[in-house]
Amino acid sequence: MGVEIAVEGLTKAFGKQVIWEDVTLTLPEGKISVLLGPSGTGKSVFLKSLVGLLRPERGHIWIDGHDLANCSENKLYELRRLFGVLFQDGALFGSLSLYDNVAFPLREHTRKSEREIRDIVMEKMELVGLGDAGAKLPGEISGGMRKRAGLARALVLDPEIILFDEPDSGLDPVRTANLNQLIVDLNAETQATFLIVTHDINTARTVPDDIGMLYRRELVMFGPREMLLSSDEPVVRQFLNARRHGPIGMSEEKDVSELEAEASMGQDPGRLPPIPPQLLPSDGRLRPTMRPPGEWLARHGVTAPPGSFVDDEGRDWVEEYPKLLMASGRSRG
């Protein structure tokens, strides 16, 4: 089971360059959260700060009653073992086979025998669909396979928190969709706490329980998926609609005169598209942290954009979800 991470008033700067300040959010245990934001807003810096690779200037990162942002090196070493990280390119050692790459953390951090290591490595490689590829070198396989191998390696110490740095970068839409399904399945399986940094709008719209967005050196919003996907906040709307018009420009932010010019030409960040149903685990189970579709909207008196929660096969998940809930209750009972 995952652990909660409570980030409080976190600020990171490099010299005089403030990357973001006063970031406060909670990644609830077992949930999938996504962090969005235009390029250069410091999403990777945020991930590295969470895992203690970068030390913030101010603020706290509470995990299990310990402040990772302000603890001793020894404590940090201990807390890091709670984390598995999937770096952008998989961060594999080029001269080691996939098997040895995945076995590496077990050989470094545990005293397990090679036989025990073999069982764990094979289990994780099978989980990511690479059961037959152990002998291959990273240079011999595709980018998607390298990411899955990186994921298997991130999983070998059974982490309670898994961080994904742009898991979809460099992947085609089909491979991205497969990886997203794998992420949802892994969350259902491990119930670890997941944070995904991504640019991919489809990932952000369909995978997470919660979404946050960094912009102009601050966290503009963080909350349930339906809250962000129905938001009127111009920067959120522009980003999630992938529009050119709105506060985000080529060099990250536009100045007031550019925005006024756009407004006078009647260019707005666009209507809200329908909210898609959230991706389910492939075996059709419900993850414990999922919210029923439409629940947040109904509770806050917000009307869903027309066509929301309807999947590719025309099923309306506001109606389907209770049936699945009853069926899964029955199968549990």
Ligand SMILES: Nc1ncnc2c1ncn2[C@@H]1O[C@H](COP(=O)(O)OP(=O)(O)OP(=O)(O)O)[C@@H](O)[C@H]1O
């Ligand atoms: N170690 C470092 N020293 C100095 N500046 C850094 C360091 N790491 C990152 N930065 C700066 O922090 C800013 C944010 O970088 P970061 O890579 O976190 O952005 P990002 O939101 O992940 O961008 P992208 O979406 O393009 O990957 C950039 O201006 C970058 O140059």
